Amino acid sequence: GNSVTQMEGPVTLSEEAFLTINCTYTATGYPSLFWYVQYPGEGLQLLLKATKADDKGSNKGFEATYRKETTSFHLEKGSVQVSDSAVYFCALTLSGGSYIPTFGRGTSLIVHP
Amino acid sequence: KAGVTQTPRYLIKTRGQQVTLSCSPISGHRSVSWYQQTPGQGLQFLFEYFSETQRNKGNFPGRFSGRQFSNSRSEMNVSTLELGDSALYLCASAGGTGGYYEQYFGPGTRLTVT
Numbered sequence: 001g002n003s004v005t006q007m008e009g010p011v012t013l014s015e016e017a018f019l020t021i022n023c024t025y026t027a028t029g030y031p032s033l034f035w036y037v038q039y040p041g042e043g044l045q046l047l048l049k050a051t052k053a054d055d056k057g058s059n060k061g062f063e064a065t066y067r068k069e070t071t072s073f074h075l076e077k078g079s080v081q082v083s084d085s086a087v088y089f090c091a092l093t094l095s096g097g098s099y100i101p102t103f104g105r106g107t108s109l110i111v112h113p
Numbered sequence: 114k115a116g117v118t119q120t121p122r123y124l125i126k127t128r129g130q131q132v133t134l135s136c137s138p139i140s141g142h143r144s145v146s147w148y149q150q151t152p153g154q155g156l157q158f159l160f161e162y163f164s165e166t167q168r169n170k171g172n173f174p175g176r177f178s179g180r181q182f183s184n185s186r187s188e189m190n191v192s193t194l195e196l197g198d199s200a201l202y203l204c205a206s207a208g209g210t211g212g213y214y215e216q217y218f219g220p221g222t223r224l225t226v227t
Binding site: 041045 | 117144146155156161168169203214215221
């Protein structure tokens with residue numbers, strides 16, 4: 001079946017530090033990959049996406065590259081801010097499938113001033 | 114364009130009672146999905162409705178049910194509440210310019226069962 005594995009959190013960083021949150025996946029077929037973010041007290045928001053191998057999704061300073069050879073979609077940001085503190089979810093959907101995303105467990109990010 | 118709205122935002126119920134949660138999708142979105150989010154189990158898919166028909170279903174007991182109306186608004190119902198049903202219930206809509214692969218989430222309904 002399909003699955004998404006994310007690194008355990010919380011990830012605790014100081015402001016302006018470099019962020020990496022690892023995400024690997026298992027999928028039957030050709031998935032599209034997503035990162036969603038959930039700020040405290042809110043629902044999930046789509047942060048970025050990539051629909052085919054070697055695509056790079058980017059938004060708000062965050063980037064992730066679809067690596068088919070390593071089945072990974074790691075999230076990176078060069079300089080985090082306190083306002084980036086949130087829970088980040090990696091997800092996949094399959095082309096021609098049910099459209100329902102398979103989500104990872106989420107990784108909590110805490111950024112200190 | 115207004116986002117996905119969910120009502121109520123907070124609910125406290127007693128074991129054995131039933132509850133109905135409501136979701137209004139983004140205008141033009143025909144797909145509405147429901148998720149349960151808990152610290153222990155993470156984000157779990159309940160069901161998806163499209164054009165008033167349940168199109169996909171997760172692995173939840175029959176106490177969890179839903180429906181969709183002709184205007185795409187959706188409700189989910191949980192009967193005979195258990196303590197373990199305490200969770201954040203998220204609704205998501207899809208079907209806009211991003212297609213059905215991009216889901217847009219509401220803020221959730223926080224259900225506490227005592």
